[in-house]
Each structure stands twice: as structure tokens, then as C-alpha cells.
Amino acid sequence: MKFAYAFTEKKNLHKLEQKKGKIEVFVKELVDKVEKLTSYKVRPIEYFVLHDFASATKVHSHYPVPAWTTPERGVINFCPEEKRWQNIMKTNVKQLNLPESAERNLLKHYDQWNLDFLLDDVVGHELCHLLEIFENLPDGMDWFEEGLCFYLPRRILSETKKELVKEIYQQEMKLVSYSQRWVKGHFLKDFSAYRTKLHNNLIIFLNDYHLAANATKELVDEIVDGDVREVMQAAEQVSSEIEEPPEQVMKTFIKKLFERFNLDQEKFGSFVRKFRIF
Numbered sequence: 001m002k003f004a005y006a007f008t009e010k011k012n013l014h015k016l017e018q019k020k021g022k023i024e025v026f027v028k029e030l031v032d033k034v035e036k037l038t039s040y041k042v043r044p045i046e047y048f049v050l051h052d053f054a055s056a057t058k059v060h061s062h063y064p065v066p067a068w069t070t071p072e073r074g075v076i077n078f079c080p081e082e083k084r085w086q087n088i089m090k091t092n093v094k095q096l097n098l099p100e101s102a103e104r105n106l107l108k109h110y111d112q113w114n115l116d117f118l119l120d121d122v123v124g125h126e127l128c129h130l131l132e133i134f135e136n137l138p139d140g141m142d143w144f145e146e147g148l149c150f151y152l153p154r155r156i157l158s159e160t161k162k163e164l165v166k167e168i169y170q171q172e173m174k175l176v177s178y179s180q181r182w183v184k185g186h187f188l189k190d191f192s193a194y195r196t197k198l199h200n201n202l203i204i205f206l207n208d209y210h211l212a213a214n215a216t217k218e219l220v221d222e223i224v225d226g227d228v229r230e231v232m233q234a235a236e237q238v239s240s241e242i243e244e245p246p247e248q249v250m251k252t253f254i255k256k257l258f259e260r261f262n263l264d265q266e267k268f269g270s271f272v273r274k275f276r277i278f
């Protein structure tokens with residue numbers, strides 16, 4: 001893994017370089033843990049690009065958050081400026097116009113977003129996009145991929161910080177419910193809409209990701225009893241049988257998963273309704 005730097009002001013280069021050592025150790029250890037947990041290989045990371053905030057959000061991408069991965073080139077891009085991340089998340093909460101106490105409780109959570117947290121929850125997520133399984137899944141399984149990329153590093157983190165992981169998921173679902181009047185029924189069935197015209201709407205962007213994370217967690221932990229390896233193997237097998245166009249894929253996939261694990265209709269129905277999968 002080589003490091004590269006992208007900055008708009010020369011003084012930021014030094015700050016980025018100082019974080020390299022910690023990130024390098026973290027990534028190496030996490031790749032091992034993810035491979036052990038899943039039995040899938042993580043593709044080699046060719047370059048890990050550290051960006052300053054303007055480089056990540058104005059020069060090289062226009063995603064609302066400054067981290068993304070290009071799996072076909074093995075490149076992870078990440079801005080390690082923790083205050084910027086806190087501000088993005090806090091801006092999202094503030095624009096929801098919530099009652100003061102609800103707002104305060106949500107904002108408090110983001111003060112924990114220091115570099116260690118970003119490594120666990122953001123860099124961990126990005127490197128999971130390099131898992132080889134995702135090369136074999138058909139188009140249209142976006143939210144399952146995103147959800148799994150949240151699930152795996154959080155599952156590893158929960159071995160040492162169980163309460164924190166619980167808090168992250170709860171916080172996300174609170175935000176989903178508070179965001180409803182803004183997203184107007186935008187749910188998992190609309191997941192990839194953010195990639196087109198809605199990609200720069202922060203509320204919808206985060207709402208989609210929080211739903212994907214929570215739906216995948218429920219699918220793995222509550223519906224299939226935590227056997228993530230089995231879910232991944234089933235996903236690969238089931239998706240090889242899917243012939244539908246991308247917009248139908250998740251519907252068929254979830255149905256086939258439920259059949260495969262022989263789950264009851266009621267459980268299936270409530271899962272589909274809760275996250276409005278279709």
C-alpha cells in the first residue's frame with residue numbers, strides 16, 4: 001500500500017503526513033480481521049490517498065462526505081480532518097430543525113468522531129468495498145454492499161466497544177425517523193437515486209446510508225443469527241441466479257435469501273415493511 005497526498009494548501013501536507021503511520025497500521029490490522037471474519041479476500045490497496053478537505057470535496061469529488069473508494073483501481077480516498085466530519089454530521093442535524101433537547105442529544109454523539117473513530121467507522125467501511133465478493137454481485141445491490149461495508153468493521157469494533165456500536169446504530173435510526181418529513185418517503189427502495197439527481201442532498205444521502213447500515217445489521221444479526229459468512233456466501237450464490245434488471249434485483253435477492261434460510265412470511269414482511277425495501 002502506497003500513500004499519496006492531495007492538498008490545496010501546502011501547509012496541510014505536513015498535517016496529512018503526520019497521520020500516515022497510524023492509518024497504515026490500522027489498515028493492515030483491519031484487513032486481516034475482515035478476511036478472517038468473512039473468509040473473503042480484500043483486494044490489495046494500491047494507493048491510500050490522504051486529502052485535505054477542499055481537495056476531497058471540491059477538487060476530486062462532490063460527495064457530501066470526504067471518503068470514497070475506487071475498487072477497480074484499488075484506491076481509497078480519505079480526508080482525516082475530524083472537525084470537518086463532525087461539522088458535516090452536525091450540519092445535517094441542524095438543518096432538520098428539531099426540538100432543542102433532541103438536537104442536543106444528537107449533536108453530542110458527533111463529538112466522539114475523532115481520528116480513531118473515523119478509522120473504525122469510515123476507513124473500515126471504505127476498505128470493505130475492496131472485498132472480492134463485490135466483484136461478483138450484480139448491479140442493483142448497492143444498499144446491501146453499503147450496508148455490509150458498515151456492518152463488518154462495526155462487528156469487529158463491537159468486540160471492544162459494544163456500547164459505542166449500539167449507540168451508532170441507534171443514533172442513525174433516530175436520524176432516519178427525524179428526517180422523514182424532509183425526505184418525503186424516500187426509503188431503501190429508492191436507494192440508488194442519490195447517485196443521480198439527489199447525490200448532493202445531505203439529508204437524503206445520510207438517510208440512505210443509515211437505512212442501509214441498519215437493514216443489513218438486522219438481516220445478519222437478527223434474521224440469520226449473526227452468521228455473516230453464511231449471508232455473504234448465500235448472497236454470492238443467490239445473485240448468480242438473478243436475471244432481473246438492476247431495479248428489481250434487491251427484491252428478488254431478499255426474497256431468495258428468505259427462502260434459502262427458510263424464514264417465516266411474517267418476519268419477511270415486517271423486515272420489508274420496516275425498511276421499505278420494495
Ligand SMILES: [Zn+2]
Nearest residue numbers: 125129146149
Ligand atoms: Zn460505501
